Amino acid sequence: MLKQERRERTRAYILLSIGLIITLYPFVLMVMSSFMTPSQLLNNPSMIIPMPWTWSGYTGLFKDLDVLLLFKNTLIIAGSVTLLNLFFDSLAAFALAKLKFPGKNALFGFMLFTLMIPGVLFFIPTYTMLYNWGWVNHYRALIIPSFVQFYSIFLMKQFMEQIPDEVIEAARIDGASDPVIYARIIIPMSVPVLATIAILTFMGAWNDFFGPLLYLRSPSMWTVQLGLQMFSSSIPGQNIQVLWAGEVVITLPILIVFLFLQKYFIRAFTNVSFK
Amino acid sequence: MKDFLRTLKRSKWGYIFVAPWIVGFLVFSVYPLWLGIKMTFLNYNLVAPQSIKFVGFQNWINGFIDPLFWKSIVNILYNQAIFIILTFFVALLVAYLLFKISNGNKFWNAFFRSAYFVPTITSVVVVMLVLGNITAPYGPIQSLLVKWHILSQPIVWNLTPILIMPVIAVITSWMSFGVQAIILLGGMGTIPTEFIEAARIDGAREGTIFWRIIFPLLRPQIVFIMVMNAIGGLQMFTQVYVNFGVTGGPDQAGMTPVLYIYDEGLSKFQMGYSSTLGFILSILIIIATVITLKVLQERN
Numbered sequence: 001m002l003k004q005e006r007r008e009r010t011r012a013y014i015l016l017s018i019g020l021i022i023t024l025y026p027f028v029l030m031v032m033s034s035f036m037t038p039s040q041l042l043n044n045p046s047m048i049i050p051m052p053w054t055w056s057g058y059t060g061l062f063k064d065l066d067v068l069l070l071f072k073n074t075l076i077i078a079g080s081v082t083l084l085n086l087f088f089d090s091l092a093a094f095a096l097a098k099l100k101f102p103g104k105n106a107l108f109g110f111m112l113f114t115l116m117i118p119g120v121l122f123f124i125p126t127y128t129m130l131y132n133w134g135w136v137n138h139y140r141a142l143i144i145p146s147f148v149q150f151y152s153i154f155l156m157k158q159f160m161e162q163i164p165d166e167v168i169e170a171a172r173i174d175g176a177s178d179p180v181i182y183a184r185i186i187i188p189m190s191v192p193v194l195a196t197i198a199i200l201t202f203m204g205a206w207n208d209f210f211g212p213l214l215y216l217r218s219p220s221m222w223t224v225q226l227g228l229q230m231f232s233s234s235i236p237g238q239n240i241q242v243l244w245a246g247e248v249v250i251t252l253p254i255l256i257v258f259l260f261l262q263k264y265f266i267r268a269f270t271n272v273s274f275k
Numbered sequence: 276m277k278d279f280l281r282t283l284k285r286s287k288w289g290y291i292f293v294a295p296w297i298v299g300f301l302v303f304s305v306y307p308l309w310l311g312i313k314m315t316f317l318n319y320n321l322v323a324p325q326s327i328k329f330v331g332f333q334n335w336i337n338g339f340i341d342p343l344f345w346k347s348i349v350n351i352l353y354n355q356a357i358f359i360i361l362t363f364f365v366a367l368l369v370a371y372l373l374f375k376i377s378n379g380n381k382f383w384n385a386f387f388r389s390a391y392f393v394p395t396i397t398s399v400v401v402v403m404l405v406l407g408n409i410t411a412p413y414g415p416i417q418s419l420l421v422k423w424h425i426l427s428q429p430i431v432w433n434l435t436p437i438l439i440m441p442v443i444a445v446i447t448s449w450m451s452f453g454v455q456a457i458i459l460l461g462g463m464g465t466i467p468t469e470f471i472e473a474a475r476i477d478g479a480r481e482g483t484i485f486w487r488i489i490f491p492l493l494r495p496q497i498v499f500i501m502v503m504n505a506i507g508g509l510q511m512f513t514q515v516y517v518n519f520g521v522t523g524g525p526d527q528a529g530m531t532p533v534l535y536i537y538d539e540g541l542s543k544f545q546m547g548y549s550s551t552l553g554f555i556l557s558i559l560i561i562i563a564t565v566i567t568l569k570v571l572q573e574r575n
Contacts, residue, residue, distance in 0.1 A: 008481070012375035016387050019369060023391055023449070026405045029415065033408075048415075088299075091292040101286030107293060114300070116502075116564055120510050120533055121557040122304060124540045124550040125311030131321060145303045148296050178288035207398035209513045214541065225400045229517055232404055247401045254396050262389045265396070269454055270461030272499050 030251075034058070034244035041240050057245030064242050065231050067224075067249060074223040077142050077212075078205035084147040085201045086194055092148065093156030094186050098168055099178060108157075111150050127214060141215040146205075152197045155268065159193035160186060196264040203254055224250040314550040321544040334551035344552055347523070347530040348559070350440055354531075355508045357444035358451075363500065365448065366455035371485065373456065374463040388460075391453040399450070403517040406446045407433075433518055436528035443514050443529070455500050462496035463489060498571045505563040509556070512537065532556045 028048070033041060034057045035050040061067040095101070096108055126145065135141040163186065171181050187194070212226040222230065228246045258265055315335060318328040338344060369391055376384055394402070408414055412429035420426040432438040466489060474484050512533040515523065521538040523530030536556070540549030 009375055009379050012372040013379075013383070016369070016372050016376070019372075020387070020390055023394060023453070026402075026409060026449075027393065029409060030401075030405050088295045092296045095289045095292035099286070099289035099292070101289030102282060104289065107297075111296070114304070116506070116561070117304075118506055118510060118557045118560040120536065120553050120560070121311070122307045123533070124536065124546060124553050125307035125314060126303065127540065128314065128319075128321060128546050128550075129307055129310055145299075148299045150296070153296065178292075182292075203396060207396075207400075209398065209400050209516075213516075225398050228404075229400050232517075233520070243404065247404055251397055251401055254398075255393070258389075258393070258396050262385075262392070266388060266392060266457055269457045270464070272458055272461070272496070 030244060030247050034241060034248045036241055036244075038240050041244075054241070057241035058249075060239055060242035061245050061249060064239055065227060065246060067227075067246065069220065070222060070224045070227040070250075073139075073221055074206055074225075077139055077223060078202050080139075080143045081146050081205045082198050082202045084143070085149055085152055086198055088148040089152040089197060090156055090187065090190065090194065091182065092153045093160055094182050096153065097157045097160035098163070098165070098181075098186070111153070114150060115154075130215070136215055137217045137221065138215075139221070142205075142208075142211050149201070152201065155197060156190065156193050158271070160190055163189050192264065192267070195261060196268045199257060199261055199264055200268055202257075206254055311550045311553065314547045315554060317547040319545075319547040321540075321546050323544075330547070334548050335555075337548065338551045338555050341552075343527065343530065344532065344535055344555075346527060347532045347535045348556075350528060351509055351511060351531045354440040354444045354447075354511065355504070357441050358447055358508060359501070359504050361444065362448040362452045362455055363497075366452040366459055366500075367490075369452065369456040370459035370463060371489070373460050374489075377460075377464070388457065391456060393453070394450045395454045397450065399513040400517055402446065402450050403514055406449065407518065410442060410446070433529075434525050436524070436526040439518075439524055439528045443511075443518075447511075447514060458496050458500060459493055462493040466492050494571070494573060498568065501567045501571055502564055505567045506560060509560050509563065 032048050032050055035053045035055070037050075037052065037054050037056070040047065040051060096104065130136060130141050130145075135144075167185060167189075168181055171185055176184065206223075207225060208223070209225040209229065212223045213229075216222055216226060219227075219230070228243070228250060231246065232243050316329060316331060318326075318330045318333075320326055373384075373388060373391070376387065409416055410432060411417070412431050417426060417429045421429055430438065432442045470488055470492075471484055474488055479487070510533050511531050515529045515531050515534050516537075518524065519529045521534065521542055523534060532552070533556070536549045536552045539545045539552065543549075
């Protein structure tokens with residue numbers, strides 16, 4: 001019995017390792033190519049080791065593509081969206097998980113229903129509205145409409161429901177009002193789910209292409225994804241290594257965050273289901 | 276009345292805390308929706324608003340008979356048929372393998388889980404650029420295939436209409452199977468081990484255990500994945516935009532509905548017509564979602 005289990009496990013390890021090579025190969029190629037010379041990239045595409053190694057891709061990032069500016073712009077947007085969501089989502093989640101008010105269940109049911117509405121329904125009308133408000137080419141067009149998101153409220157609510165009611169009741173008997181309970185009890189006890197939401201929201205904004213494409217016109221306001229795409233469609237053949245370096249550099253921040261906080265990432269996806 | 280006021284007072288904070296979501300929903304969903312409905316009956320050029328004109332159901336009629344719009348629907352269905360099947364079965368296999376090692380060495384368990392998740396955290400733009408390069412005619416894959424005489428000559432897939440959607444489906448699959456695997460693995464983790472042990476003691480083979488015991492118990496996760504596919508997949512945009520801009524590629528084989536709506540609205544400024552196409556697409560997506568739920572959800 002045990003022997004069979006061990007044999008099956010060994011087989012699983014072998015298959016997973018083979019799968020991993022296919023999964024991670026593009027990343028290896030991306031990093032290697034970012035150190036290649038343009039002539040190697042054009043003439044020897046199946047070779048994986050840079051010959052010779054060159055940093056010109058990375059120095060080119062500052063010359064051909066103002067990567068620091070792109071980083072700054074993206075940080076402003078992604079940072080604001082993340083902070084706003086942490087605050088407003090957690091407030092709503094606290095109310096839905098722990099407070100009593102007439103109409104709560106109906107509201108939550110309605111919120112769940114809104115998850116099923118496809119985003120494309122709002123695409124053109126929202127663009128028209130923000131255009132007429134003069135928001136195009138302003139960061140607020142990307143920040144304000146995403147300041148609160150139901151999916152995050154939902155994840156937070158699920159987590160907060162596990163906080164024992166006794167803790168809250170005890171605080172209430174001591175005279176704590178709901179805002180105090182939120183700040184002193186709920187928030188400190190919800191750090192894991194707040195971390196999960198922070199990561200997912202930040203990553204969503206960092207990796208977003210559609211929003212910046214719609215609303216950011218001036219190149220000086222572009223984000224990393226938009227900047228890289230624009231660069232790739234205008235690229236002169238001799239600087240192709242800069243594109244590879246750009247891909248590495250804009251993926252790296254998310255990858256680093258992921259490596260440190262992987263359990264929070266993965267947790268967000270292990271409990272989802274639809275009954 | 277007094278009771279009512281007391282309830283209201285006690286519930287004050289509850290309402291205040293959910294108010295931001297309600298306000299956000301009213302301003303950024305309900306109002307645009309109302310605006311959108313009105314726009315479907317207008318000929319409305321965003322940059323020439325003085326020429327606004329009521330056209331009745333003309334936009335709707337045009338939308339229902341627009342050959343390019345329906346071509347884009349067929350394109351995305353072609354893409355999704357490949358994407359959904361491929362991603363799901365790869366994810367199921369990876370989830371099962373990860374499940375097999377979940378009682379083993381803790382480090383390797385966490386390592387494999389995370390490593391398979393990495394494509395998911397990469398942006399669509401980067402994925403399209405990198406995998407576009409890997410699959411290019413003189414890229415590493417095709418170079419090897421030609422060297423080994425599996426291909427007589429390299430194929431330019433983004434100039435070959437029939438191949439555009441399948442290749443994009445495979446690339447998107449590479450990006451998405453990790454997250455689906457983690458979702459399915461989460462479902463496998465909730466299955467009582469006694470179920471599997473009992474079957475094994477009865478002499479059931481591995482395949483039987485998987486298809487008869489594990490797979491049926493994953494229904495909630497499978498429904499979730501398929502509903503997300505129905506909603507998200509049909510709205511594909513970035514993958515085709517990065518490759519072809521607004522043109523949709525040769526023979527418009529890479530045209531997707533959202534790309535078409537984007538082109539009508541953002542390059543031609545036909546807000547009334549593009550808004551109508553958005554409504555038609557949304558109706559189709561909702562139908563697809565309802566069908567998915569009807570087919571997959573347990574009846575009771």
